[in-house]
Amino acid sequence: MFKRLVTAGVATLAFSLMYSAAADTLQDVIDRGKLVAGVKADYAPWGMRDASGNVVGMEIDMINDLANRIGEQAGKEIEVELVVVVASNRMQFLEQGKIDIMIATMSDKPERREVVGIVQPNYYSSGVAILAHNDSGISDWDSIKGKKICGIQGAWYNKEHGDKNGAEMIVFKGVPEVEAAVLDGRCVGWLYDDSAFIPRKVNEPEKWKDYEIATPVVADVPWGAAVRKEEIQDPIGKTLSAAIIDWHKSGTIAELETKWGVPQTQWVLDMRDKCNAGDKSCDDVLDEGE
């Protein structure tokens, strides 16, 4: 047993040494003919399982497109291997070389940039919005004035986007209580993360059929795709950056939103304009304030 452990340890060590020595993950991908990507399977419709158990979603489409691009450049078919990650292990999977790249609904935060190489520009963004009943009369942030809006205790945006817009906030301890209160009609809207509303609409369309995201999304936090930290300037990082820039320019991300039933995100539309105008927020370097 002990011997086997040692062998496994040595193998892992050799493996990671090999990685740091080889460094050029892109070349490895081409040699192998396979791109190993980390994706979510618990975040519909960005990454989820379909009826037959396959992992599908918006981010999986992006990865397939990336593999095609690499394949075209190399003149060779590149296969995609999806590795399902969760929020708590996705960065470790990348660090340990279990995956080559990661597109897994990860918000781009400074402390995460210390661990993995989050390539620029960001590919998506989520924020705060109101899910409202169809006959609530809510169409923008001004129209929530004087209306009953449910929320979660402790969320910073209750005050900033609820109270300050004149809403009568009714806040509960947990998400299930809020859901019950919203569906019982105790409030006309729900102030929460927009990326939590969409899976509800996608997975339980019957339950939420009378509810739509009624306000523009605010307080955006961008999502980043990542490679290993030391590879951000290497071909794999640059290829991923170039693909994201191209997705923005060509409107691919907006198309994917439509395909997967996600409402149009203002951030995506803005990025399309910025990228086509050659704005520096849409290049592959991290500018100040980005």
Add this chain to the structure above:
Amino acid sequence: MEIVWDWFEWLNKAHGIKLTIFYDEWDRGRFLKGIWTTIHLSVVCILLSVFVGMTGAWLQMSRFVWIRRVVAGYIAFFRNTPPLVQLYFFYFAVDRTLAGFFDVKGGMMDSYGWAVISLSFFAGAFNTEIFRAGVEAVPKSTIEASEALGYTKFQIYRYITLPLAYRVCLPALNNNLINLVKTTTVAYAIAVPETLYISNQIWSDEYNVPEMMNVVWIVYLLLVGVLVFLMHRWEKHIKVPGFGQ
């Protein structure tokens, strides 16, 4: 007043003691509203629960066995379940059932209404038992004397038994009402905007948890202090020399 607000702002800048409820107009406004809701809720619940207690104690003496059983059932239901569970039960389960039955949209009653019902009946169950103790302490000879004077059963309860019972059970009643005021804090689970609920929102927004904990503690100390003072005054005021001593 301005100088007081400024002093608290200075306290934050100089010592990092962040009492936004004094210098931030927004927080001050909602905090005062929270205290007002607590006072309001407490007063309504105290009055209702005392009424429920008096009625319950009277019905307990009924000749009809099924009335006595209903009262016993009521006491068991409210005294033997935690108030938080009751609140959730009423607000989420009972309300939904009733709203479905009467086809009402948006719930039968808001959270404040359910808090009043739940807390009043909760404290009322204890009050019933407290009043019963008082009623049973009234000497039988007194009741017989009033019967001889031609009082009806209700008149005896209203004019003879209850006033005397009051004086016997006031200390126990005080205890229960004090508990009731403190129990109003559980209403924050169903989003009644009382002191604890508002404080929770303020400390979530301002990250001043220790400061607000102290504030909440002092607020309840003062509120209950006032109640105790009033009840003691009343106890002294209605004292009958030689009775119950």
